[in-house]
Amino acid sequence: TSSDVLLLQMGWGDLGAFGEPSKETPNLDQMAAEGMLFLDFYTANPLCSPSRAALLTGRLPVRNGFYTTNGHARNAYTPQDIVGGIPDSELLLPELLKKAGYVNKIIGKWHLGHRPQFHPLKHGFDEWFGSPNCHFGPYDNRERPNIPVYRDWEMIGRYYEDFKIDLKTGEANLTQLYLQEALDFISKQQASQKPFFLYWAIDATHAPVYASKQFLGTSQRGLYGDAVREIDDSVGKILNHLQQLGISKDTFVFFTSDNGAALISAPTQGGSNGPFLCGKQTTFEGGMREPAIAWWPGHIPAGGVSHQLSNVMDLFSTSLSLAGLQPPSDRQIDGIDLLPVMLQGKLIDRPIFYYRGNELMAVRAGLYKAHYWTWSNSQEEHSKGIDFCPGQSVSGVTTHTQEEHTYLPLLFHLGRDPGEKFPLSFASEEYQRAVENISGLVQQHKATLVPGQPQLNVCDQAVMNWSPPGCEKLGKCLKAPESDPKKCSWPH
């Protein structure tokens, strides 16, 4: 059975099937109607790089190294000047699938490090079309180079130069390129009868948001909605292609997101987290609960809905299971195999851990969520207009100082209060029962935790994408400045 994982930045509330009021995602809604909707599905981190590392390793960022110790509970990722990346010691999903004869491709944003040793083709992928970093820019190629776009081992151009993104109109045809890559790859694998793993990691809904000309201005929701519509259309075409080729029954497809909608970019460049609190960068539900749809016609019953507490790391374990492989036994794997959930409707009892950098901020068990630390961002950042919770303010919850609640965690019942607005009374029996249970889970988790070497501590201008492999052929090599490694600055 082949696997497609479709990953992007989108909020829980961005899909019609999840209650977006414009209801402009007919293909994703159809995917949900034909497959299974996961309503309690989480990412591993309220930020992109660590979540992607978690998906591909099946391990929490605190284990696989995708976090920082430069500050307490700081969100860190892989900007151009990051020195670290995915350690060789980590076993990635495509590395493992390769042993079962899979051909693996990544299309889109890698985000697990851009120095030579972190190249996706060194970590199990056979093909790559896309970029190592976000499509921020344009840059002047002096202080900072524009981000390269790779085909396999070599760069074939740079964003804003060879791959246009018009920041004024929001026009860029990248999603169409990514779509065509996906369709071609699927056709090729079908023709060669080889099982495949396609990681379609597109980024049109990540600021700066873009859409192709044919989608610009087509949404009620503005440019962000245009991007969502184009992605929705693309997902429809991918699923249709699988059906046309007659391999839909042999291909497991999962759609989800690496973090909640970035409300900081709202309203024109930011999505919706529906009824949930805050967004990207926070460990409130809006930052980490994700839209999620599993599709596998003939296997997963149509129209299913699951309340399984689940997360991106489960896609690691589930994909291995589909390939008939065992997860590595020499390390802690945080994912679980979701096949019993999808095929037999089982519910597996397991907690969800909400990490921000090096800190376990919150834990969910059943419908209860205990916050051990609360923080949106600093007063200083907030006063500059950086707001991860625009229009939302819950006293003592969306705090602008890091507040520790270790001895009396803030407890919410996410069934009655999905928006995390009404903490349960410390004095109630319900509180005591729930916190006792969660405390046990935390103790167990911490007792066995072996944190990985933090990869996101050191930044250096010299490691930016000055001269990626292949730059000579294109005359696009740039001169790197002197190496000057520093502690990266992570303000929130």
Place this chain on the structure above:
Amino acid sequence: TSSDVLLLQMGWGDLGAFGEPSKETPNLDQMAAEGMLFLDFYTANPLCSPSRAALLTGRLPVRNGFYTTNGHARNAYTPQDIVGGIPDSELLLPELLKKAGYVNKIIGKWHLGHRPQFHPLKHGFDEWFGSPNCHFGPYDNRERPNIPVYRDWEMIGRYYEDFKIDLKTGEANLTQLYLQEALDFISKQQASQKPFFLYWAIDATHAPVYASKQFLGTSQRGLYGDAVREIDDSVGKILNHLQQLGISKDTFVFFTSDNGAALISAPTQGGSNGPFLCGKQTTFEGGMREPAIAWWPGHIPAGGVSHQLSNVMDLFSTSLSLAGLQPPSDRQIDGIDLLPVMLQGKLIDRPIFYYRGNELMAVRAGLYKAHYWTWSNSQEEHSKGIDFCPGQSVSGVTTHTQEEHTYLPLLFHLGRDPGEKFPLSFASEEYQRAVENISGLVQQHKATLVPGQPQLNVCDQAVMNWSPPGCEKLGKCLKAPESDPKKCSWPH
């Protein structure tokens, strides 16, 4: 064609089809899948009585008298001591339908006045099972009588006495009684081959929230969710009954709500307004945008979705149209006939007016909403813990003083910003274009507006439900105090 209107207090975000994260409304979701979802459907007022008066008269509360002039922009309704009610001069939907041979029944909460002249059977209904007021209580029958339950002309008991509501456990079997009444009425009309209008105005999701024993504890969402589940189950049984009797193709059914979820009652007794701002009592989207589903198998195409700007007054005009009747021509009717929307997928250009008491607070045209006044509630009330926007606070928008914006309305684009968090810049061309358009609509509206005699100004302890008709037979007549009419106090 018969008509069923199912009306209750529920928020936009309370249905699975509208993105409620527990997704516990399979029957309503199925109704939507078989019918048409209205995503931009509004009530006429952020409060119950005025919205119900608007539904039955097809006219804004400011025309039909369901408002107060005791204070500016105050929410008023029909508590027990209200002197006013629906004026005889108003023509109600059942009065008109009667002329076309319809048999009309109201089940549940009437709320259009409880003095003899306001009795629903004096205003076109042929049958009634339910109450004139909300099921608040229990009262001591000295300072305040318990609310009567009527069968047709006479009371047959009182809440908390003969119709039990256990406030401790939340148990009450009223929804089951209302369901049985509905099924029996439908069977009877089908047998007699008479067209009917059934107004199923249940109130289990109105605080104090209740559910029958079999539904207690069955929801992830607590007692409120139990009530929603019971209502969902009941709607499924009503639709199924219509199908079993073979009259579903001759029966138009519409499900909606009289105001947004009462967030003041959250989390245990309050629902969800999804991504929208604030709740009941406010003219933000959370107070007035409602879940709405039209169902008419064989006529309304299955799985339809409409963005028609529409409201409860349209149900008046649509029901008349279904009965082959013309709306009254001697008065202003605010509703429009939605049949072209539902049957031919048309979109009709019309604004939505958001009134609070005697004030036009806001107007929506297309995707733009202009606020002429903003107010959540007073600082004084808010400081007492009365919060219509818990966890939400948008600077300059959710104000605790009445703020006038007549000369520079606050403008939101509800497509890009359904949560009303990011007012458009006054200086933008987009702002100027949209406000110019809306200003024209407001001028036109105000120029022709003839406000009705306000019905909700005077309160008097003597008019409470002391001795409703039928009380003698039951030995349940109570002695009324001396008449002492006063201006009603409407704090928000």
